[in-house]
Amino acid sequence: MITIDREGTVIDVLAPTDLNFLQQVEFYNGILIPGMVNAHTHLELSYLKGVIPEGGGFAGFAKGLRENRSRFSRDEIEHAIDYNAARMWADGVQAVGDICNGNSTFPVKTRSPLTSHSFVELFGLNAGIREAERAEMIREEAVGAGLRATVTPHATYSLNEEGFRFGVGDDDNSPLSIHFMESPGETELFEDRGEMKRWYDDAGFRTDFTPLYNSPAERVVALVPSTRKVLLVHNTMIGQDEISVLKDHFGDNVTFVLCPRSNRYITGMAPPAELLRKNKVRVAVGTDSLASNHSLSMIDELKTFGSIPLEELLRWATIGGAEALGLQDTLGSFEKGKRPGVVLLEGVDWSELALTPEAETRRIV
Numbered sequence: 001m002i003t004i005d006r007e008g009t010v011i012d013v014l015a016p017t018d019l020n021f022l023q024q025v026e027f028y029n030g031i032l033i034p035g036m037v038n039a040h041t042h043l044e045l046s047y048l049k050g051v052i053p054e055g056g057g058f059a060g061f062a063k064g065l066r067e068n069r070s071r072f073s074r075d076e077i078e079h080a081i082d083y084n085a086a087r088m089w090a091d092g093v094q095a096v097g098d099i100c101n102g103n104s105t106f107p108v109k110t111r112s113p114l115t116s117h118s119f120v121e122l123f124g125l126n127a128g129i130r131e132a133e134r135a136e137m138i139r140e141e142a143v144g145a146g147l148r149a150t151v152t153p154h155a156t157y158s159l160n161e162e163g164f165r166f167g168v169g170d171d172d173n174s175p176l177s178i179h180f181m182e183s184p185g186e187t188e189l190f191e192d193r194g195e196m197k198r199w200y201d202d203a204g205f206r207t208d209f210t211p212l213y214n215s216p217a218e219r220v221v222a223l224v225p226s227t228r229k230v231l232l233v234h235n236t237m238i239g240q241d242e243i244s245v246l247k248d249h250f251g252d253n254v255t256f257v258l259c260p261r262s263n264r265y266i267t268g269m270a271p272p273a274e275l276l277r278k279n280k281v282r283v284a285v286g287t288d289s290l291a292s293n294h295s296l297s298m299i300d301e302l303k304t305f306g307s308i309p310l311e312e313l314l315r316w317a318t319i320g321g322a323e324a325l326g327l328q329d330t331l332g333s334f335e336k337g338k339r340p341g342v343v344l345l346e347g348v349d350w351s352e353l354a355l356t357p358e359a360e361t362r363r364i365v
């Protein structure tokens with residue numbers, strides 16, 4: 001039993017011996033969980049739901065994004081952001097790690113009850129320092145609107161050396177969020193071969209950073225200070241070697257964020273969740289965007305993990321994400337003084353303690 005005050009602050013967590021004597025108790029059939037943390041989404045892409053075909057591979061997805069981004073009106077884009085932020089809140093999401101390339105989500109995030117951390121992405125293989133200045137201006141606009149925000153490198157394969165160093169360089173302790181080892185092409189690029197290498201050569205993109213590092217993990221370890229919190233997102237292609245190297249460098253500062261439905265949508269692959277679990281590293285879960293997913297439902301994301309114990313999955317979806325974003329003092333678990341939200345999880349198979357296909361969540365507080 002959880003007791004909360006009017007504002008939703010947890011007063012106590014109890015195992016009551018005789019419920020019949022208690023006043024003002026509401027009963028629910030299911031599991032009460034704290035509000036969830038969607039550790040990786042792109043709310044600004046919500047208007048692309050169903051637009052890019054499934055199974056096109058990584059290059060097909062990138063092409064789909066380029067071709068469709070300018071087809072929609074400002075109104076359509078804003079409506080999609082508004083609707084999906086409200087939907088996430090009703091479904092029991094408390095906080096989001098939200099990737100931004102512009103300011104289109106700031107009005108919604110300012111008025112929404114969702115807690116957010118905006119990650120302003122830095123791209124550019126040929127770009128100079130002006131790209132970095134542009135990202136910094138967007139970050140300042142977010143902060144000016146009262147939002148938490150950091151500039152972050154998009155990925156190890158999409159930024160030249162100067163840009164990547166800028167993206168990880170400021171010495172405050174706010175988190176970074178880097179798309180990491182999502183497709184085979186990323187590792188192959190550092191070996192001067194593969195789909196991404198061919199695409200870059202054809203397009204005339206500079207890849208002068210690849211001789212400096214043997215792998216994406218090596219680039220991250222070489223450039224990101226070990227004291228910095230970092231969310232590595234996707235990890236579809238990650239293996240034991242990379243996990244060990246990253247764990248040694250970052251210790252508790254690294255979080256491996258998994259978005260299995262987005263991986264299935266784009267490449268048909270699945271991240272090595274069991275391997276990460278065995279390594280006892282922090283795992284969090286994200287839905288990625290509606291450009292590569294059918295919904296922003298966290299519980300539907302958890303259903304894809306198969307044999308991983310429910311208790312652990314729920315930890316990934318709550319405190320794992322809260323710690324990754326530095327929100328663990330107020331969110332992510334039922335502890336005295338926190339205000340994590342209260343969510344009801346229904347549709348649990350009680351004999352197996354597993355999610356049924358019908359499992360769903362809804363916000364109580």
Ligand SMILES: [Zn+2]
Nearest residue numbers: 042179288289
């Ligand atoms: Zn993403």
